[in-house]
Amino acid sequence: SVMSRVFFRDKQGEVRGPFTERQIQEWYRKGWFESNFPFYFTDSVDNVTESSKGFTLDEMRSINGIGCPFIELSKEESMSRRREKRLREIEEEISSAREKCVQILKLSNRLEEVERIIEV
Secondary structure, three states: OOOOEEEEEOOOOOEEEEEOHHHHHHHHHOOOOOOOOEEEEEOOHHHOOOOOOOEEHHHHHHHHOOOOOOOOOOOHHHHHHHHHHHHHHHHHHHHHHHHHHHHHHHHHHHHHHHHHHHHO
16 A cells, blocks of 8 residues: 655645655654644545645644654544544543542532531
8 A cells, every 4th residue: 555645734725745754743843834734644635625634733742742743643544543542531531620629629618617617
């Protein structure tokens, strides 16, 4: 199979590419990309249309980290799996935070009760 290449849409809406993930990563380190630029991982520029859903730099950073957002992103399905995994992690973090909020609320209510008893 043909290795996937990276394309991106610039500020003027022009599709640029193909580039290797390594080239894109080097330019990223130099700060050349804006966070809302859409990137496309495909083997042909013909697959990048006006309706194509790219991945923004922010999306890739949230999945792969700030240091190497373009590493190992040669297939959109891989990206989708990573996104789903990250979503599950976030859902677990939210659930844990909710539990902590409930505990804090209970402690706060108990503290109010104690304060009322002390005032009497």
